Each structure stands twice: as C-alpha cells, then as structure tokens.
Amino acid sequence: xxxxxxxxxxxxxxxxxxxxxxxxxxxxxxxxxxxxxxxxxxxxxxxxxxxxxxxxxxxxxxxxxxxxxxxxxxxxxxxxxxxxxxxxxxxxxxxxxxxxxxxxxxxxxxxxxxxxxxxxxxxxxxxxxxxxxxxxxxxxxxxxxxxxxxxxxxxxxxxxxxxxxxxxxxxxxxxxxxxxxxxxxxxxxxxxxxxxxxxxxxxxxxxxxxxxxxxxxxxxxxxxxxxxxxxxxxxxxxxxxxxxxxxxxxxxxxxxxxxxxxxxxxxxxxxxxxxxxxxxxxxxxxxxxxxxxxxxxxxxxxxxxxxxxxxxxxxxxxxxxxxxxxxxxxxxxxxxxxxxxxxxxxxxxxxxxxxxxxxxxxxxxxxxxxxxxxxxxxxxxxxxxxxxxxxxxxxxxxxxxxxxxxxxxxxxxxxxxxxxxxxxxxxxxxxxxxxx
Numbered sequence: 001x002x003x004x005x006x007x008x009x010x011x012x013x014x015x016x017x018x019x020x021x022x023x024x025x026x027x028x029x030x031x032x033x034x035x036x037x038x039x040x041x042x043x044x045x046x047x048x049x050x051x052x053x054x055x056x057x058x059x060x061x062x063x064x065x066x067x068x069x070x071x072x073x074x075x076x077x078x079x080x081x082x083x084x085x086x087x088x089x090x091x092x093x094x095x096x097x098x099x100x101x102x103x104x105x106x107x108x109x110x111x112x113x114x115x116x117x118x119x120x121x122x123x124x125x126x127x128x129x130x131x132x133x134x135x136x137x138x139x140x141x142x143x144x145x146x147x148x149x150x151x152x153x154x155x156x157x158x159x160x161x162x163x164x165x166x167x168x169x170x171x172x173x174x175x176x177x178x179x180x181x182x183x184x185x186x187x188x189x190x191x192x193x194x195x196x197x198x199x200x201x202x203x204x205x206x207x208x209x210x211x212x213x214x215x216x217x218x219x220x221x222x223x224x225x226x227x228x229x230x231x232x233x234x235x236x237x238x239x240x241x242x243x244x245x246x247x248x249x250x251x252x253x254x255x256x257x258x259x260x261x262x263x264x265x266x267x268x269x270x271x272x273x274x275x276x277x278x279x280x281x282x283x284x285x286x287x288x289x290x291x292x293x294x295x296x297x298x299x300x301x302x303x304x305x306x307x308x309x310x311x312x313x314x315x316x317x318x319x320x321x322x323x324x325x326x327x328x329x330x331x332x333x334x335x336x337x338x339x340x341x342x343x344x345x346x347x348x349x350x351x352x353x354x355x356x357x358x359x360x361x362x363x364x365x366x367x368x369x370x371x372x373x374x375x376x377x378x379x380x381x382x383x384x385x386x387x388x389x390x391x392x393x394x395x396x397x398x399x400x401x402x403x404x405x406x407x408x409x410x411x412x413x414x415x416x417x418x419x420x421x422x423x424x425x426x427x428x429x430x431x432x433x434x435x436x
Contacts, residue, residue, distance in 0.1 A: 006032070007105035007113075008096045010089055011435035017084030022092055023435055025110055028101055029076035030065075036080070036096075037063045043070075051080060053095030059088045073110055074117025108432025115417065122417025123151045126374065129432055130214060137263030138213045141369055151371040154203070155412050158384075161196050162412075165189060165391075166405040169398050185395075197388050203372055204381045209364045210373030212297060216258060216265035217360035220293050222312060223302035225273030228325035231343045232302065233257055233270040236353070254288050261357045264364065269296065274312075290315075298359055305331045319359070323352070376415065383411035 006026025012019065024032060034040050041047035046062045061082035071077040082088055096102055111128060114120045120128070127146030134140040145151075168189050221229040237257045255270040269292050272285030293299055293312075299320040301312040311322050311334065324332035327342040339355065341348035364370070372381065387408035394400040413419045 004101075006099070006102045007109055008093060008102060009105035009110070009435035010093065011079075011110075012084070015084050015086045015089055020082050020084035020089050021435075022080040022082065022089065022096075023105075023110060024078040024080075024096065025071070025073045025075050025105075025113060026102070027076065028099055029078050030067075032096055032099055032102065033063065033065055033078040036092075041065050043067050046081075051082060051092070053091060058091050058095070059083055069117070072119065073113040074119045075113060105434060107434050108436060111432060111436055121149075121152050123155070123371075123415060124149055125417075127151075128436075130373075132433065132436060135258070136260045136265045138364070139265060142210065142213050142371070142373065145369045146371050150369065152416060154371065155416055158196060158199065159409050159412050161192060162405050162409040165193055165196075166402050166409075169402045169405070173398055173402070193388065193391065197385065200381055200385045200388065204378065204385060206370045207372045207374075207378045207381070210370035210377070212360070212363050213264070213370060214373040216267040217298070217363060218267050218269060218292075218296045219356060220269045220271065220289075220296035220299045221302060222271065222289065222293055222299055223273060223304075223325075224307055224309065227273060227302040227304050227307065228343065229270050229273070229302055232300075232323075232325065232341065233268055235343045235346070235349060236268055254285075254292055261353070261360065264357070264360050266356060266360055297363060298356065303332075303334045303337075305329050321355075380411045380415040384408040387411065 004027070006024065006028040008022065008024045010020060011023040012021040030040060036051050036053070037047070037049040038052075041049070041063055043065055046064050048060065049063050050057045051059050051061055051063070059082045061080055063081075064079045066072070066077040066079075068074060068076045080092065082092065093104070097104060108129075111120070111125055115122065115125050124147050127143050127148070130139065130143035131147050134143050168185055172185075221233060223229055233255070236259065254272075257268045257270070259266050259268065271289035271292055274286055274289060293316050296316065296318055298318055299312065299316055300323050301320055302323045302325050303309070303311065304326050305324070312320055321338040322334050322336075324334045324337035324340045325342070326344075327340045327347045328344040332340060339348055339352045341352055343349075372378070385408075387404045390404040391401045394404060410419055
C-alpha cells in the first residue's frame with residue numbers, strides 16, 4: 001500500500017444494484033468532488049447533484065463530503081451514491097482515476113489508513129473485519145462490541161494498572177534515599193496485582209468461547225464406511241450436498257456445511273469413513289478425518305445396525321456422542337447409544353439437533369459478550385499473564401520485577417497495535433474487501 005495517494009473504490013456490493021457507493025479518500029478529494037459535483041457540499045450532509053466527468057453528466061446522485069480529521073480514514077473523504085449500473089460505476093471510476101495522484105484502492109486500504117491515522121486500533125480493525133463477514137447474530141454482537149472499542153477499553157485499563165504497579169516499584173528504586181519513600185510496597189499494591197492476574201486469567205479462559213462464536217462450533221460426523229455420515233449431513237442441511245452411495249469409501253475428502261442454529265454458527269464436517277485401506281486416496285481421506293476429529297468441538301460417532309464394532313476411542317479431548325443410524329431397519333449396532341436416528345423417517349433428528357444446539361450454547365455460555373477470539377489474543381494474554389506471575393517471584397529483585405511489568409504491558413500493546421503492527425496488518429488486510 002502506498003501512502004500519499006488519493007484512493008477510490010466501489011464500496012457497496014456487486015453490480016448491478018439499486019444503489020452503488022463510491023468512496024474517495026486522500027489529499028485530492030476536495031478538488032475531485034468539486035469537479036464532479038460542481039462545488040463542495042456542506043460537510044457530512046447529503047446533497048443531490050448532477051455528477052459530471054469532463055463536463056458530461058454521468059448520473060444524478062447523492063454526494064457527501066467528510067473533511068479531515070473527522071472522517072473514517074482521518075483524511076478528506078467523499079462518498080458518491082449513484083445508480084448501481086455497471087456502466088455508470090465504470091465511467092466514474094475511470095474518470096476519477098484520471099486525476100493526478102489518484103488510483104484504485106487496494107483491499108482494506110481505507111481501513112488501514114484509519115488505523116494509521118489513529119481512528120481505529122488493531123483490535124477495532126479486526127472487529128470491523130469480523131462484522132463485515134458476520135453471518136449469525138452471535139457473530140454480529142461479538143464483532144460489533146470489538147469494533148466499538150470494548151476490548152480496547154479493557155486493554156487500556158489493564159495497561160494503566162500495570163503502569164501504576166510499575167511506578168510503585170520504580171519509585172523505590174529511584175528515591176530509595178528519600179525518607180518519605182517506604183521500602184515496603186503497600187498492601188493495595190498486592191491486591192491490585194492479584195486482581196489484574198485474575199482478570200487476565202478470566203480473559204484467557206474466554207478465548208475458546210470467543211473462538212467458537214467467531215469461527216463456529218465444529219461438529220465432526222465420524223464413523224466407519226457406510227455409517228450414514230453423508231446422509232445425515234444432507235438431512236441436517238436439507239439439501240443433497242454430499243454424494244451418498246452404498247459403495248464403501250465414497251467420501252474421501254472433508255466437507256464443511258455451516259448452519260445457523262438460533263444465532264450460533266454450527267459447522268458440520270463430513271469426512272471419510274475410518275478404516276484401513278490399500279487406496280492412497282482413501283488413506284489420505286482417513287488421515288484428514290482423524291485430524292478433523294482431533295480439532296472438533298463435538299464428535300458424533302455414527303454406527304450402522306450391521307456394524308458391531310467398538311465405538312470411537314481415538315485421540316480427542318472433545319465429547320464423543322454415540323449415534324445409532326438407520327433406525328428404520330429396526331435394530332442398532334450400538335449398545336446404549338446416546339442418540340438413535342433415521343434419515344428415512346426422520347426418527348431422532350429433531351432431538352439430535354436440539355442436543356447439538358444446547359451443547360454449542362453451553363460452550364459459549366457466560367455473562368457479557370466475549371471480546372477475545374483469536375490466536376493473537378490468546379498469545380498476548382498468555383504472555384502478559386506469564387510476566388505478571390514472574391513478578392511474584394522476583395520482588396526481591398525490584399529491577400527484574402519492574403521489567404516483567406513492562407513486558408506485560410508491551411504484550412497488551414502489541415494486541416492493540418501500538419507495537420510491531422506491520423506483520424499483523426499485512427496478514428489482516430488480505431481478508432478485507434476492496435472499498436473497505
């Protein structure tokens with residue numbers, strides 16, 4: 001991304017559409033908008049204008065001007081709301097890019113400029129990215145809370161606590177010869193340190209809950225060949241997404257189907273049946289299936305009536321529910337199954353879905369909205385917590401204890417993006433759309 005240019009992009013959805021929004025940001029915005037609309041409108045007020053390129057009217061639409069620094073990017077910004085015809089949008093983008101120093105924006109460049117101008121910190125940027133792609137109510141609530149500074153506020157308060165704790169230690173180092181500075185730390189210093197440690201432990205424990213909200217509750221449909229995994233997937237999705245055949249080993253790859261269950265994203269994962277095989281393709285499918293089982297939040301072990309083998313006893317820390325399939329055949333291959341289902345007459349399907357919904361809810365149950373959900377969050381909180389625990393054992397060496405508190409603060413600063421943000425930004429904005 002190149003700074004100093006004026007950038008332009010279509011910020012609304014695919015064309016054609018009822019309305020298209022074209023966004024402009026950068027130093028040439030005033031001149032461009034004046035040329036397009038005849039004169040600058042009043043700041044932050046929509047005005048209906050003929051919009052012209054080289055004196056020729058391209059469309060009539062609404063224009064808005066947002067002067068710096070009171071704009072999304074912190075630069076002069078403008079928005080054009082025009083009819084969403086491809087010809088209109090192409091003509092406007094081509095005409096605007098003809099100005100000196102103007103180019104099409106790259107993915108996420110408007111938001112990156114907002115970050116660089118201090119309008120958003122890194123956690124708020126991530127929240128905005130999550131909000132754009134939110135599919136469920138849970139994702140929307142979580143993303144909006146993060147985008148509007150919920151996590152930033154917590155991190156700011158924790159960093160202030162760390163600064164106060166560190167100041168108490170450093171005062172004793174810097175003014176040890178002063179009679180009014182006690183060698184002993186006050187009792188409320190230890191209380192504050194303990195409260196901060198507890199808060200970080202709680203936040204670290206919430207990362208898994210937040211991850212499930214953000215990425216979805218993963219349910220692995222596991223079993224031996226012909227257990228009915230693909231049939232169950234199709235029944236849950238109410239669509240023929242997976243190929244169903246009497247031939248064993250039909251499914252060889254992993255297929256994910258996301259479903260919105262009362263505002264919670266649940267991802268059902270169909271996979272190859274687990275068995276030994278001479279086929280290289282099927283063996284690879286089994287390897288991938290076992291990897292999915294290890295990372296799933298819930299495993300459904302499906303077993304057909306003609307399968308009298310043992311239930312799954314592989315490597316997973318998640319709950320494993322034994323599901324007897326093909327109940328319409330009048331028997332089960334499992335002793336004391338957790339659920340009995342039939343795709344033919346829909347026996348047990350409603351109960352299974354209700355149980356999965358409840359299990360997903362239990363995994364995200366809690367009070368306030370979970371604001372932490374990423375591996376980056378987990379790593380920063382774990383680092384800060386580790387440094388705070390070092391303080392307890394290093395109080396006999398005040399310099400080392402003070403340095404541990406500084407490192408804890410730096411770990412939280414990296415989460416906000418005030419330290420070493422570049423490598424995170426480069427990865428983050430890959431997933432942003434053009435025009436945002």
